[in-house]
Amino acid sequence: MLFSNEDVARVINRSFEAAWESVRPVPLVQINFGDGNVNDNDLASGLQGAVIKDDDKDVVVWKDYLANVMKKRGASWRGLYAACQQHVGE
Numbered sequence: 406m407l408f409s410n411e412d413v414a415r416v417i418n419r420s421f422e423a424a425w426e427s428v429r430p431v432p433l434v435q436i437n438f439g440d441g442n443v444n445d446n447d448l449a450s451g452l453q454g455a456v457i458k459d460d461d462k463d464v465v466v467w468k469d470y471l472a473n474v475m476k477k478r479g480a481s482w483r484g485l486y487a488a489c490q491q492h493v494g495e
Contacts, residue, residue, distance in 0.1 A: 449488035457493075468493060
């Protein structure tokens with residue numbers, strides 16, 4: 406095992422066997438290796454993935470947020486709003 410202090414590392418590595426067990430599933434991580442720019446579609450995908458889980462109520466709340474908050478943010482948010490709407494099936 407790695408430790409910042411070499412003396413601690415030596416004692417731990419000599420005295421103990423490193424072992425662990427998984428206590429919960431590893432989260433799925435998705436990475437975009439596109440051109441280095443995050444566009445509205447990329448951001449909409451990430452937002453939807455973070456907000457909407459398995460419950461149907463999450464979709465209702467997300468749609469409500471899109472209609473009542475994001476839509477009213479003005480022209481600079483139109484692209485993101487449209488991408489979010491597309492992802493949620495509106």
